[in-house]
Amino acid sequence: MATARRTDRTTVTAGHRELRVIFPSDSLSVRDALASTLRGLRHLELSDDEASTVELVLAEVLNNIVEHAYSGRSERMIELQVRHDADGLSCATFDDGDPLPGLQVPPGPTPRPDAPTDLLQEGGFGWFLIRELSSDLSYHREEGRNHLSFRLDVARQIRTM
Structure with missing residues (x-):
């Protein structure tokens, strides 16, 4: 089994804070990277809702990379x-896996709340x-x-005591 490189680094430039995590493309590493990222954002004192939003969006994006771009190639x-x-x-995420179909972000269908769960389409909800x-x-x-980039409208300002 190959030894994987993993780094966590936080840097501050011109009053901005950046967290950078590099990790292997497997589910366990994604879970560890999410935990590390949330720890790295603790200083922002995110509300429970904000932290949940960050975790949910990052989990969807990172798991898509593992499952689709790399098709499980860890x-x-x-x-x-x-x-x-x-x-x-x-x-922002960076990977050298397969490209998104059509070189664009999938539309992601609007879920139907009245649809039986066994008839929900696989994929796209994320x-x-x-x-x-x-x-x-x-x-x-x-x-x-x-290269996928997006903005999360959380922690618009650092909370101070």
């Missing part, structure tokens, strides 16, 4: 960057959640790497 790496500024959290809970969603592929 020897590959994912990079997550989260930057806090006056407008909230700017998030993209609906990502679209609903984030803004400025953008995807492009450059030199064989996927």
Whole structure:
């Protein structure tokens, strides 16, 4: 089994704080990266709702990379960057997996609340959640790497005592 590289780094530049996590593309590493990211954002004193939004959106994005871009190939790496500024959290992911179909973010169907759960379409609901809970969603592929970026409207200002 290959040894995977994992780094967590927080840097501060010009009053902005950035958290960067690089980790292997497997479910356990995604869970660890989410926990590490939320710990790295503790200083923002996110409300429970804000923390849940951050965790949900990041989990959907990162698990999509594991399941679809890498199709379970765990020897590959994912990079997550989260930057806090006056407008909230700017998030970006980078991976060298398969591109998104059509080189664009899937539309993510609007779920029907009256549909029986056994008839719900597999896939796509995560993209609906990502679209609903984030803004400025953008995807492009450059030199064989996927780059997805989005903004989360949380922690618009650092809370002080």
